[in-house]
Amino acid sequence: MRRDVFQAIADPTRRAIIALIAMQAMTPNALAEHFDTSRQAVSKHLRILTECQLVKQEQTGREIYYHFNPGQMKAVADFIEPFRQMWETKFDQLDKVLSTIKKKKR
Amino acid sequence: MRRDVFQAIADPTRRAIIALIAMQAMTPNALAEHFDTSRQAVSKHLRILTECQLVKQEQTGREIYYHFNPGQMKAVADFIEPFRQMWETKFDQLDKVLSTIKKKKR
DNA sequence: TATTTGTGAAACCAAATAGTTGCGAATATA
C-alpha cells in the first residue's frame, strides 16, 4: 500500500480536511459536518492522513481530536521548489510580452 | 475524469517524468528508456500530464518532444505555502529541544 | 513504392481507491 504525502493530498476532500484542521483541531464527527459524506468516509481519509503523518491524534475521553502535522509537507515543498524559478521566470516573460505590446500600441 | 495537478503528481513515475523533461525536452521513447515500463505506459502518463497542462508537446517530423510547463505547479505551491511557516516553526522548536538537550549534557 | 520508425488511441485486465453498511469497544450520562 502506497502511503506518501503526494498521494494523500491528491484527494480534494483530504486537502479540505487538512485546511480545516490546520485552523483548529477537530473530531471526525465535527469534520464530517463540513462535508457531504459520512463520518466513516472522513474517518478513512483521516486514517490515510495519519499513516503518512500529515495528521496526529489526541484522545480526550471518547473524543479523538485530529491535529495537523505540517512536517511532512516539506516533501512536497522540496519537490516543487526547483521549479519555482521556472514558473516565476515564465511570468516575467509574460510581463515582457505585455510591456512590448503596450509599447507597440503607443 | 478528474485531471488536476495534485492527482498528476501523486504518481511517482509522473514526478520522475517531470523531473526529467524539466531538464530537457524528450520524446516518449527517450523517456521510456529511463523507466522499467513500456513506451505506451509512459505515453499514458504524458497524456495525463498534458491534460492538466504540466507538459506541452512540440512536434518535429514524426517525433513529439514533451516540454515541462511549470505554470500549473503554482497551484501546488499555493496550497502548501500557508503551511510553510508552520513546519518551519516546528523545526525551530526542534532546534530548541536539541539545544536544551545539549545544555543539559554539559 | 515498400518498409521501418515514432506515435496516439482503444480494448482489456488486475489492483487500488473512495464510498457505504454493519459491527464492537470504550467513554459518558440517565
Next chain:
DNA sequence: TATATTCGCAACTATTTGGTTTCACAAATA
C-alpha cells in the same frame, strides 16, 4: 446498571488507476 455517544475496523461495492497488447496513422528511409 442501562443507554447513548464517539469512534475504529472489517466486509462489501462501484469506480478509477496503471499497465499491457493490439491497432492505425504519419513521417522517414530503403
